[in-house]
Every structure is written in C-alpha cells, then in structure tokens.
Amino acid sequence: MATPIILDCDPGIDDALAITFAHGHPGIDLLGITTVAGNVGLAQTTANALAVCEFIGAGGTPVTAGCAGPLLRPALDARQVHGESGLGGAVLPPPAAGPAPGHAIDYIIDTIGAARGEITLVATGPLTNIALAVRREPRLADWVRDFVVMGGSAGRGNTTPAAEYNMWADPEAAALVFRAGWTVIMLGLDVTLRTGASASVLKRMGALGALGTELLLPALAQYRSTDGAGGPPVHDVCAVAWVAAAGVFGLVPARVQVETCGQLTSGMTVTEFEAAGGVGGSNARVAMDIDIDGFWELTLGAYGRVAEGMRR
Numbered sequence: 001m002a003t004p005i006i007l008d009c010d011p012g013i014d015d016a017l018a019i020t021f022a023h024g025h026p027g028i029d030l031l032g033i034t035t036v037a038g039n040v041g042l043a044q045t046t047a048n049a050l051a052v053c054e055f056i057g058a059g060g061t062p063v064t065a066g067c068a069g070p071l072l073r074p075a076l077d078a079r080q081v082h083g084e085s086g087l088g089g090a091v092l093p094p095p096a097a098g099p100a101p102g103h104a105i106d107y108i109i110d111t112i113g114a115a116r117g118e119i120t121l122v123a124t125g126p127l128t129n130i131a132l133a134v135r136r137e138p139r140l141a142d143w144v145r146d147f148v149v150m151g152g153s154a155g156r157g158n159t160t161p162a163a164e165y166n167m168w169a170d171p172e173a174a175a176l177v178f179r180a181g182w183t184v185i186m187l188g189l190d191v192t193l194r195t196g197a198s199a200s201v202l203k204r205m206g207a208l209g210a211l212g213t214e215l216l217l218p219a220l221a222q223y224r225s226t227d228g229a230g231g232p233p234v235h236d237v238c239a240v241a242w243v244a245a246a247g248v249f250g251l252v253p254a255r256v257q258v259e260t261c262g263q264l265t266s267g268m269t270v271t272e273f274e275a276a277g278g279v280g281g282s283n284a285r286v287a288m289d290i291d292i293d294g295f296w297e298l299t300l301g302a303y304g305r306v307a308e309g310m311r312r
Helices: 013-024 042-056 104-113 128-136 165-169 171-178 199-206 210-221 237-244 292-311
Strands: 003-009 028-035 063-065 120-123 147-150 184-187 249-258 269-273 284-290
Touching: 003 013, 003 104, 003 237, 013 028, 013 042, 013 210, 013 237, 013 292, 028 042, 028 104, 028 237, 042 063, 042 210, 042 292, 063 104, 104 128, 120 128, 120 237, 128 171, 147 237, 165 171, 171 249, 184 237, 184 249, 199 210, 199 292, 210 292, 237 249, 237 284, 237 292, 269 284
Parallel strands: 003 028, 003 120, 028 063, 120 147, 147 184, 184 284
Antiparallel strands: 249 269, 249 284
C-alpha cells in the first residue's frame, strides 16, 4: 500500500526533485502540495510547484498556496543558491493551471483531519505553514501518520555556522513545531550533505530523456550549493525517500530544541541524544546515517518511472 503524503515545500531546486521523487515512487501517494515562501517568494514557489507537476505528468495534484513570510521576521530567500526563478537553470513551460482555492493551513488541517492516522506530512521548506496549522489545530500532532522534516542539523549549519536554512528562515515557527507534541522525523544536514550527485549519477539522469535534460540536469547545474560530497546535494529528496524506504536512513532518538534568541545561533537545532546522556523525553528521531548507494538507486528508480510515464 502506498503511503499518502502532503508535501509542504518551497520550490527550490531540491524541492522540485523531491516532488518528482514523490510522483515517481510507487510507495508514495502524493495527495497534495502546499507552498510556502522560502527559497524564493510565495508566488514563485507556487508557480514552480505547478510547473514541475505539469511537466512530470502530475498535473492533477492540487497545489495550495500558504504563507508569504515568516511568523515574526522579514522574509529572507535563497536566490543566491537556487537562482532567480528558484529552479536553477531549468526553464519549464509556465503552468496552465492555477493553484487550488483556499489556504495551505486549511488544506493541511482538513485533509489530515478527514483521514486521521493515515497521512504523512512532509515539510521541506521553512515551517511557517506547519506551525500555524498545528497552532490552529493542536490535534494535528496526533492525526498525522508521521511528520517528516528536511531541516536542521545536530552539527553545523549551512546558512550560518549554527543554522540550516529552513530553520534559520523562520526559527519561531520551527520552535513551535518541535514543541507540538509529535515525534519529528528530522532529516538534516548530517545526512543530506552526503547526497551529492556524482558524475555517474548525473550521467544516469542524462539518460532519462526530457526529465533529465530539461529539469534534473539544468536545475542541478546551477545549484549553488557546494557543500555536498561529490556533487550538488539533493537535501529535500531525503525527506520523501524516508517515506518510501525508511531503512535507507539510521535514526537516533533525541530532544531537539530550536534557538530563537541567539545573536549568532538563531535557527540552531540544539540536539541532545538520549544515548549520549541527554535529557529524557525525546521529541525527534534524527537521521545520522544514510546508505548512499541505496539512496541513489531508490531515487534514480523513482525518476526512471517518471521518465517512462512522460514518454507515453
């Protein structure tokens, strides 16, 4: 049985690759996408989600726009990493359809509330939509099947020495989300930075027809993230990959708290591992290990199914 998910994202190059994975993997049923301002502004993240869905043959997936800025702070995007369009060098046809009516917060609450215990909520952008949804409906924390986040780090950051971008962009939202009463599956930089797309991976992407030559390769070619081992890291793909094959990752129980006040550490995910003598009452399972070969076989397999569908 495929796991139904809602993907809350801010496309974004790696978000686009995560959407493509979610559409292509038979173990995932992509019910809907919600968008938030992050890598680029809300209008652009929404347009990008729509364009990617239509390009890969997922045009029937509803895309619902959410919050245009953080809870308390001015919006700070990542165009310097993702390019002005948010999709690097990929130039897709403009979407024919517009976003679904309504707001992402209502979509998340209503959809998960109608199928309690069945839907996994996956977040790969700043956590503004999720924070406001769980604040409006605290029972959301009990209604989800799982809650998965790409973000944070038990070690260093990538936007500041202390903070990963999604947490740094709206630390107040992230702090609220980690205090919401669920167990957060945290796929952070500790594993995502190991997912650099090597030359052999890029070659296999190039054999995927239009999917490879018009989306995957040009997007990654201008992805200005140089931290990955062996090539551009596909951070957000890790979150949907965990849904499809949790065994690819090694997770450790931990207590994670998000710093909101530090002059130098705002957005830091302060991580105390239980096994290392940290405080009790873990609120997260933090990924600290990844089977890289298994990850890429899983990911390229999903992309291959999308490419085959696009050829029909």
